[in-house]
Amino acid sequence: MNGLTAHLEERRAGGRKLLVPYVMGGIPDRGSFPEAMVAAAEHADALEVGLPFSDPLMDGPVIADAGERAMASGTGPLDALELAAQAEVGAPKIAMTYYNPIHRIGEVEFCERAAAAGFAGLIVPDIPVEESESLRKAAGDHALAWIPLVAPTSSARRVADIVATATGFVYAVSTLGVTGARESLSERAARVVAACREATDAPVVVGIGVSNAAQAVEATRSADGVVIGSALVDLVLRSGSDAAREFLAGVRSALDTGG
Amino acid sequence: MNTRLIKPEGSVGVDGRFGEFGGRYVPESLMGALDELEREWETARADPGFTDELARLLKVVVGRPTPLYDATRFSERVEARVLLKREDLAHTGAHKINNTVGQALLAARMDKSRIIAETGAGQHGVAAATAAAYFGLPCVVYMGATDVERQHLNVVRMEMLGAEVVPVEAGSATLKDAINEALRDWVTNVESTHYIIGSVVGPHPYPELVASLQSVIGEEARTQVLELTGALPDEVVACVGGGSNAVGLFRAFYRDDSVRITGIEAAGEGLDKRHGASISAGEPGVLHGARTMVLQGADGRITEAHSISAGLDYPGVGPEHAWLATSGRASYQAVTDEEALVGFKALAETEGILAALEPSHALAHVLAHGGASETILVGLSGRGDKDMTTIARAGKG
Numbered sequence: 001m002n003g004l005t006a007h008l009e010e011r012r013a014g015g016r017k018l019l020v021p022y023v024m025g026g027i028p029d030r031g032s033f034p035e036a037m038v039a040a041a042e043h044a045d046a047l048e049v050g051l052p053f054s055d056p057l058m059d060g061p062v063i064a065d066a067g068e069r070a071m072a073s074g075t076g077p078l079d080a081l082e083l084a085a086q087a088e089v090g091a092p093k094i095a096m097t098y099y100n101p102i103h104r105i106g107e108v109e110f111c112e113r114a115a116a117a118g119f120a121g122l123i124v125p126d127i128p129v130e131e132s133e134s135l136r137k138a139a140g141d142h143a144l145a146w147i148p149l150v151a152p153t154s155s156a157r158r159v160a161d162i163v164a165t166a167t168g169f170v171y172a173v174s175t176l177g178v179t180g181a182r183e184s185l186s187e188r189a190a191r192v193v194a195a196c197r198e199a200t201d202a203p204v205v206v207g208i209g210v211s212n213a214a215q216a217v218e219a220t221r222s223a224d225g226v227v228i229g230s231a232l233v234d235l236v237l238r239s240g241s242d243a244a245r246e247f248l249a250g251v252r253s254a255l256d257t258g259g
Numbered sequence: 260m261n262t263r264l265i266k267p268e269g270s271v272g273v274d275g276r277f278g279e280f281g282g283r284y285v286p287e288s289l290m291g292a293l294d295e296l297e298r299e300w301e302t303a304r305a306d307p308g309f310t311d312e313l314a315r316l317l318k319v320v321v322g323r324p325t326p327l328y329d330a331t332r333f334s335e336r337v338e339a340r341v342l343l344k345r346e347d348l349a350h351t352g353a354h355k356i357n358n359t360v361g362q363a364l365l366a367a368r369m370d371k372s373r374i375i376a377e378t379g380a381g382q383h384g385v386a387a388a389t390a391a392a393y394f395g396l397p398c399v400v401y402m403g404a405t406d407v408e409r410q411h412l413n414v415v416r417m418e419m420l421g422a423e424v425v426p427v428e429a430g431s432a433t434l435k436d437a438i439n440e441a442l443r444d445w446v447t448n449v450e451s452t453h454y455i456i457g458s459v460v461g462p463h464p465y466p467e468l469v470a471s472l473q474s475v476i477g478e479e480a481r482t483q484v485l486e487l488t489g490a491l492p493d494e495v496v497a498c499v500g501g502g503s504n505a506v507g508l509f510r511a512f513y514r515d516d517s518v519r520i521t522g523i524e525a526a527g528e529g530l531d532k533r534h535g536a537s538i539s540a541g542e543p544g545v546l547h548g549a550r551t552m553v554l555q556g557a558d559g560r561i562t563e564a565h566s567i568s569a570g571l572d573y574p575g576v577g578p579e580h581a582w583l584a585t586s587g588r589a590s591y592q593a594v595t596d597e598e599a600l601v602g603f604k605a606l607a608e609t610e611g612i613l614a615a616l617e618p619s620h621a622l623a624h625v626l627a628h629g630g631a632s633e634t635i636l637v638g639l640s641g642r643g644d645k646d647m648t649t650i651a652r653a654g655k656g
């Protein structure tokens with residue numbers, strides 16, 4: 001069993017809901033990014049690190065702008081991998097990257113670098129199960145868990161094919177749309193989670209649009225955990241790492257007490 | 260009229276590949292819609308009810324067949340017989356309408372209630388807005404903020420046709436970013452919306468779908484050239500942005516071994532500076548859902564392209580072109596901004612035709628290198644009204 005999987009399944013077995021915060025590489029700036037990682041990881045079960053990219057087509061304005069800002073100050077996708085290695089964080093790190101940087105330097109080379117930078121898993125939002133076989137193998141060879149996405153529009157057959165590839169957790173996309181905070185959790189989220197549950201025993205984590213403690217609690221009535229992205233990136237940029245830590249402490253305690 | 264929808268043999272596999280190019284690299288949310296589109300398109304193209312209606316629309320809405328034009332005075336400068344396939348005379352002034360009418364007909368068949376499109380030069384946006392108006396569907400067009408400015412006439416046209424034009428400020432604020440934004444919209448509204456992509460780019464089945472709808476250009480032209488000259492041309496030349504007018508013209512000649520096929524990319528300020536020549540100067544990569552030739556940095560970030568013509572200002576290219584280049588069936592050359600202006604001027608002076616800046620690249624290539632052939636067929640993909648301000652400014656330079 002992959003290290004990340006074992007880690008998450010052990011926590012889930014202990015009745016804990018999984019909190020997976022998302023930080024953008026190089027944000028709020030190169031110097032303070034390690035501090036932001038440490039703050040975000042403190043109450044986390046795993047930490048997602050976004051690699052800045054020129055054409056982030058699954059991302060809404062908050063994360064897309066953060067990525068542009070990171071790149072403007074010299075943090076590209078591969079720089080972000082290396083920066084992430086600089087911080088000692090308490091939670092396993094997962095790289096979230098678009099496919100072209102991987103394709104460009106080569107799947108094996110990329111996985112080697114990610115593993116060397118201390119990553120334990122990989123999320124690639126623009127590669128469907130049909131195209132990902134060689135990358136999944138490279139990831140597996142470098143002890144990187146493969147975390148595939150299931151969408152509200154995925155057919156039952158697709159869900160089965162997708163979750164069969166999961167080695168860390170399954171990322172259940174809560175709604176149709178790009179990343180960004182939402183007023184409320186989509187009522188589709190529970191249905192996506194249920195579809196995943198039908199097909200796998202792996203942990204199912206809901207992401208896209210989960211913005212606060214109340215929504216996290218609601219999502220984890222069916223799911224094993226949540227990813228919190230845009231709301232956190234926005235907070236890191238506006239108010240800094242301490243505010244981010246405090247916000248996540250609130251989410252953590254809401255998850256632990258059930259609201 | 261011949262509306263047989265052709266596929267080049269041995270190119271598109273079941274997984275939508277052109278050799279090692281193409282495929283489907285998109286968020287999972289879109290996979291269902293792409294499967295549906297592929298299925299519906301395969302059924303529609305085999306259904307006479309659909310193909311007959313498409314043939315009718317191409318005739319009465321688009322005004323096909325477009326003429327083949329013997330450019331005798333231009334030919335004198337080239338020292339070869341130059342024949343122009345006049346897509347500039349199609350309704351709305353470019354080849355783009357061949358695709359939008361077909362896709363809008365398909366969208367109506369699929370019961371979609373909303374159309375979105377991206378546009379660079381604005382010609383595809385105008386063509387999409389026109390087709391949407393014809394079918395009574397609301398239409399949103401994403402357009403890079405840079406292009407909104409330099410192709411202002413087309414913005415006004417789209418708005419008059421009832422479309423909503425959304426300027427995109429992200430990235431280079433050109434075609435690439437407009438496609439990103441259109442894809443984001445589609446990810447969000449995929450159940451109600453059909454995305455009419457404007458070139459032979461994007462995830463499978465788009466490159467094949469758009470190429471099939473544009474192949475009417477080459478089918479007509481091949482017949483027209485044979486009628487006029489009694490022989491095939493020695494060379495076929497077209498400009499390549501995403502590559503839809505070019506593939507549309509080229510496909511009819513793939514199996515004619517004697518015919519040289521040449522695609523012209525934008526060399527912009529020069530291949531050592533800013534340009535849009537993805538095949539001449541790019542590397543294999545994944546952009547907008549397909550594996551193709553892409554302008555990119557060593558870490559896979561997409562490079563901003565540049566061309567004086569908005570329609571060629573794109574850091575990728577359709578996978579079918581990447582495949583044609585790799586297989587050697589077509590060759591690709593690049594023409595600078597400055598050379599394109601020379602091509603534009605030459606056609607205006609000799610034939611009284613104001614070409615768009617995109618096909619002016621093809622004209623410039625023919626002016627410089629045409630003497631090696633006897634008969635050259637050139638795709639005149641659109642008319643130049645949209646470019647008058649840009650050209651006037653460049654002239655004052």
Ligand SMILES: Cc1ncc(COP(=O)(O)O)c(C=O)c1O
Binds near residue numbers: 500
């Ligand atoms: C007149 C004209 N020609 C060519 C192009 C380039 O597109 P493609 O390469 O798909 O034909 C455009 C795009 O806007 C155009 O308006």
